[in-house]
Amino acid sequence: MKKLLLAxxxxxxxxxxxxxxxDETETYVLGxxxxxxxxxxxxxxxxxxxxxxxxxxxxxxxxxxxxxxRFETASADTEGTPDGAARAVQTVVQTTGAEVIVGPLxxxxxxxxxxxxxxxxxxxxxxxxxxxxxGIPGDNIFRVMYPPDNYAARAFAQxxxxxxxxxxxxxxxxxxxxxxxxxxxxxxxxxxxxxxxESIAYSPEPTDLSGEVTRLSANADSLSAEGSTAVFCVCxxxxxxxxxxxxxxxxxxxxxxxMGIENxxxxxxxxxxxADFLQNANFVSVSFADTQxxxxxxxxxxxxxxxxxxxxxxxNYAFDAANIAMLTMLTVGNDGDAVKSMLPFVSNHYIGTAVxxxxxxxxxxxxxxxxVFEVAEDGSDFALIGRYDGATGELTFDVEE
Amino acid sequence: MTTTLIVDSLVxxxxxxxxxxxxxxxxxxxxxxxxxxxxxxxEYVTVGAYVALVxxxxxxxxxxxxxxxxxxxxxxxxxxxxYIVFLPLERxxxxxxxxxxxxxxxxxxxxxxxxxxxxxFDMFDKRIQIPLEIWIRNREIGLVxxxxxxxxxxxxxxxxxxxxxxxxxxxVGREMRALxxxxxxxxxxxxxxxxxxxxxxVLVGAMAGxxxxxxxxxxxxxxxxxxxxxxxxxxxxxxxxxxSFTGTILGAYIVGLSENTLMQVLHSYVGLDFSFKPAIPFIxxxxxxxxxxxxxxxxxxxARGLDR
Numbered sequence: 055m056k057k058l059l060l061a062x063x064x065x066x067x068x069x070x071x072x073x074x075x076x077d078e079t080e081t082y083v084l085g086x087x088x089x090x091x092x093x094x095x096x097x098x099x100x101x102x103x104x105x106x107x108x109x110x111x112x113x114x115x116x117x118x119x120x121x122x123x124r125f126e127t128a129s130a131d132t133e134g135t136p137d138g139a140a141r142a143v144q145t146v147v148q149t150t151g152a153e154v155i156v157g158p159l160x161x162x163x164x165x166x167x168x169x170x171x172x173x174x175x176x177x178x179x180x181x182x183x184x185x186x187x188x189g190i191p192g193d194n195i196f197r198v199m200y201p202p203d204n205y206a207a208r209a210f211a212q213x214x215x216x217x218x219x220x221x222x223x224x225x226x227x228x229x230x231x232x233x234x235x236x237x238x239x240x241x242x243x244x245x246x247x248x249x250x251x252e253s254i255a256y257s258p259e260p261t262d263l264s265g266e267v268t269r270l271s272a273n274a275d276s277l278s279a280e281g282s283t284a285v286f287c288v289c290x291x292x293x294x295x296x297x298x299x300x301x302x303x304x305x306x307x308x309x310x311x312x313m314g315i316e317n318x319x320x321x322x323x324x325x326x327x328x329a330d331f332l333q334n335a336n337f338v339s340v341s342f343a344d345t346q347x348x349x350x351x352x353x354x355x356x357x358x359x360x361x362x363x364x365x366x367x368x369x370n371y372a373f374d375a376a377n378i379a380m381l382t383m384l385t386v387g388n389d390g391d392a393v394k395s396m397l398p399f400v401s402n403h404y405i406g407t408a409v410x411x412x413x414x415x416x417x418x419x420x421x422x423x424x425x426v427f428e429v430a431e432d433g434s435d436f437a438l439i440g441r442y443d444g445a446t447g448e449l450t451f452d453v454e455e
Numbered sequence: 456m457t458t459t460l461i462v463d464s465l466v467x468x469x470x471x472x473x474x475x476x477x478x479x480x481x482x483x484x485x486x487x488x489x490x491x492x493x494x495x496x497x498e499y500v501t502v503g504a505y506v507a508l509v510x511x512x513x514x515x516x517x518x519x520x521x522x523x524x525x526x527x528x529x530x531x532x533x534x535x536x537x538y539i540v541f542l543p544l545e546r547x548x549x550x551x552x553x554x555x556x557x558x559x560x561x562x563x564x565x566x567x568x569x570x571x572x573x574x575x576f577d578m579f580d581k582r583i584q585i586p587l588e589i590w591i592r593n594r595e596i597g598l599v600x601x602x603x604x605x606x607x608x609x610x611x612x613x614x615x616x617x618x619x620x621x622x623x624x625x626x627v628g629r630e631m632r633a634l635x636x637x638x639x640x641x642x643x644x645x646x647x648x649x650x651x652x653x654x655x656x657v658l659v660g661a662m663a664g665x666x667x668x669x670x671x672x673x674x675x676x677x678x679x680x681x682x683x684x685x686x687x688x689x690x691x692x693x694x695x696x697x698x699s700f701t702g703t704i705l706g707a708y709i710v711g712l713s714e715n716t717l718m719q720v721l722h723s724y725v726g727l728d729f730s731f732k733p734a735i736p737f738i739x740x741x742x743x744x745x746x747x748x749x750x751x752x753x754x755x756x757x758a759r760g761l762d763r
Contacts, residue, residue: 091567092679096574228730255730261684262674264467265715266729269722272460292580292675299582299673303589303599326582 079122082388084109084379085146085155086127087167087178088372092134094159101181101372102129103361105156108376111356125380132158136166143167147176153390154179154379156372161185161230162258164195171195175390177397179379181371186234189416194394198378198401198411199371201342201422203231204238205444209340209424210286210313211242212442212449217311217338220281221250223274225266225297226288228255235288235315251286252277256293263293267300267307275306284311285335291317295326302331316341319427319436329433336428340442343425345409353407370407378404378411420444426451456723459597464716470604470673472711473611476704477666478684479691480618481659483703486692487635488655491554495536495562496688497681499529499660501569503667504583504676511583518585518606522665529664530657536561537656562682569678580675583668607669614662615704622700627654635698687714690736693743710736 086105088098109125116123128150130142139158146152147170154177158164164183171178171194178195180188186204188197214222222243226232232255240251252273256266270285277283285307289297294314301307312335319339323332353373357365365373379393382400386392401411414420422444430437440451478500485493506528507521515521540561544554573579591600622628630651633641642648667681674680687710694706713735721727 091570095570096577096579099574228728255728257730257733259679259683259733261687261733262467262471262714264471264673265464265718265732268460268463268467269719269729272457292677295580295582295675296673299587303587303601305594305597305599322580327584327586 079124081124081126082154082380082383083150083152084125084127084376084383085143085150085152085157085176086129087132087139087142087146087155087157088129089134089138089159089163090129090131094134097159097182097366097368098132098134100366100369101157101159102127104357104365104369104371104373105376107357107360108373108380110360112377112380123384125383128152132163132167134160134163136162139163139166140170143176143178144170147174151388153177153388154383154393156181156375156379159183161188161234164188164197165230168193168195175394177379177390177393179375179397181375182368185229185231186238187230189418191415191417193417194390196378196397196401196413196417197419198397198404198413198417199374199406199409199419200368201419201444202416203235205422205442206315206340206342206424207235207238208242208444208447209426209442209449211239211246211248212447213313213338213340213426214243214284214286215246215248216449216451217284217336218282219284219311220248221252221277221283222248222286222313223270223277223283224251224253224286224288225270226253226255226286227258227290227293229258232288236286239286249281250277256289260293260296263296264300267297267304270297271301271304271306274310278306278310284313287312287314287318289314289317291320291322294318294323295328298323298328298331302328308334311335312337314339321435324429324433324435329429333429333433338439339427339436340424341427342409343423343441345423347405347407347409349405349407374404374406374408374411456719457597460719460723461716462596462598464719465712466598466600466604468708468712468715470607470711471715472708473608474666474670475684475688475691475710476615476707477611477662477669478688479695479703479707480615480700481662481666482688482692483695483697483700484631484655484659486697488631489541489652490551490638491541491558492551492697493659494555494558494685495565496558496659496663497685498562498565498569499533499663499681500667500670500684501676501678501681502532502565503529503664504671504680505569505573505578505667506664507668507671508578508581508583508676511585512581516585521583522610522668525668526661526664529667530660532565533656533660533663534653536565537653566678566682573678578676580677582675583671585672603672606672610665610669614665618658618662619700621658627651631655686733686740687736690739690743693740710739713739 086102088101090098109127113124128146130145132139132142156179161183164180180197182200183197184200184203186202189202226236236253254266254269274283319341353370378401382393382397386396398413401413404411410421412421424442425438426440427436428439442449482496485491503525507525510521510524544557588602590602630646633646634651691707691710692703695703714732718732
């Protein structure tokens, strides 16, 4: 009996290390914090699919290379709110030990989660946040692909001056994104020689915008008496639809030029019956110009093959953000502080699916080329009519696509 | 403040107030007859809006047909919530808090079912495809009345009047009022309580659905639209003391007026930002609850229950 027990003990001593050797895989958890519910839920779900695709591809490559490192994701829902984002980041960190998170989506969510991330050495790699308020040097937030809105604000200010507008009647959403954009725009517009910017803020979740539009009309009317005036709409797409519906029967707002943020350069607005109105209003918008890189089509193909449909807007940025996060973790491990230190170097050597990443002192994308768009002649889409280079501040028109 | 601003804000107040009245009456009805502060009411509005949207996308442009469809869609959802959740709960004699929580839960379930449907068919922020036309314009005073105004306001007023007639001059209306006054007594008197409750749900659903369709004419439709508007609607119902029919209608117009004309006045003379507007219903709710919990109910009925 003693011999049998001794033999068993020796077997265990021999087998356990062998099993342990087989299971030496080191797993890094990549947090995925996105709005899976609420009005941004469709974005969040699509972003998560882009991130999962990046993880799948990375794991396949690591396996082929014989590496013992693997990545897995842990997700939490921000519900599209700053509080929800803070809770989601906390949940992922405390339940999985993740120190690197891809997300959240909007600037308001990013700012909501910022304090916890900064205080706990957690790195947030936000794929599509662009609000100027999120551009803070030295914090744990990296906005690696999509440039901050102050560049867009400068582009709009230059366009306004180029078009000869002396005054602007603005309507903007009262959140970090809208406030940041309108503040920078006002500053730039007046620095370039513009006169008055009369702004009206509206609640981010409005029941009805008719009062605001009436006031916008009154402001535009009084400013027009003083000089050439245009309307600047810093609104989400759904809000813009309400605004335009009322504006098209308003005698002042239907007889004045309009500018609008990237959300509004959306063919959905044209399909919704606003093509004529926007054409008559010489509507102009700027949009971060996606370019083709060697990774553009492979990403679209892989995504479509994996999920059966094409990636949604900005999903490629989530894919890129996940890749940058994982490449950084491969160099320094799952250590938030080390990732924070290393991530700019990795980003600056990463070719994205639409644009090269290069970070400024705030950890934000610094390669900024916007396309300038107007409604195409046939009213079916928006046509590129110019470009704005954020690095040089140069605005050029009549470019060819 | 210019004349244009005043006139326009009054028009908006009237239009929005009419819609609030249509929605708030449903809340008052469920509160008095069913004894349920129904937060799921918001989702019936959203269901109505989406049914209207789907019908308009299918090429049905007759407003009456669209409104009927929207009303029927919301009635089905209201009845389902009654039969699946509220009726089984009622049999256990729950407290008001339990019913309140249940209505929140039902609302959330409906909302996320709508989200699933909307996500699947990419129907976020779509508009009902009915072109906006100016029917009356007076440039001197800045008056602009569109076809939407003439659908929303008369329809709302007609429906409110029809409901008023039904409640005051039909046997069913009398039975509803009897339930509102004293449920046990109504039972003793032989009123078929369950049948009256079902009819109440039908009325509530129909009004909410039609309100959703009308609301959808002037806004982009998304799964949160009912929820976003529900606090203004509750403010109107609370102004009516959650029991007075006339008080609720008056409350709806007061809320509409506060959010539009009062907001314009405050912006002009105090510089108050429009982003403060969503706080107005809360202020009304708090003021009414603190200063005069019965609100207009006492003025119009002098007692609890629907107006006589």
